[in-house]
Amino acid sequence: KAGVTQTPRYLIKTRGQQVTLSCSPISGHRSVSWYQQTPGQGLQFLFEYFSETQRNKGNFPGRFSGRQFSNSRSEMNVSTLELGDSALYLCASTYGTGGHEQYFGPGTRLTVT
């Protein structure tokens, strides 16, 4: 069974631009969670989607948004990029809603200049 895939793997953007990251969960998994990883803050929860509905949201500004499609694929969008948004963005998928076993993708490394 294929793992979680994320595209693109690397991205360089300029301040003020917007970016869209994509995540395809493991086949059959319906829940997708997104995390931001930085050296200073570690891994922080962004949001979780299940059956196309956002179930939870972390403490991030409204510039961070996401959505999930009927095939469980998910996208996250960051508008008006800031230097501090430079990070590794990780998505994780789970079969159900319990979140006990989350399987992570390789991440998208976003650099904002």
Next chain:
Amino acid sequence: TQLLEQSPQFLSIQEGENLTVYCNSSSVFSSLQWYRQEPGEGPVLLVTVVTGGEVKKLKRLTFQFGDARKDSSLHITAAQPGDTGLYLCAGNLSGNTGKLIFGQGTTLQVKP
């Protein structure tokens, strides 16, 4: 304030030594997971513990969930250079959410 305190943050040991990593909180978790992450990659799930007092073994790795489900430990016996990496504990406060709270991580270096 970090909800999950992980210690130590850095550990550099010789091959063959034993080590323990701790993950502590004042909150009760419905489950706790341990992950290992290599540079430039996503975390890889090692184990999930759900029941207070539960002990799970994965080859030379032993994981324990505290009786009160507020803390956990990871013990590695006879560490090998291949064990080098970032170890992360992550807790789930509620069984109905996919939101994981992560510890700061322990960077382990095992020297040959």
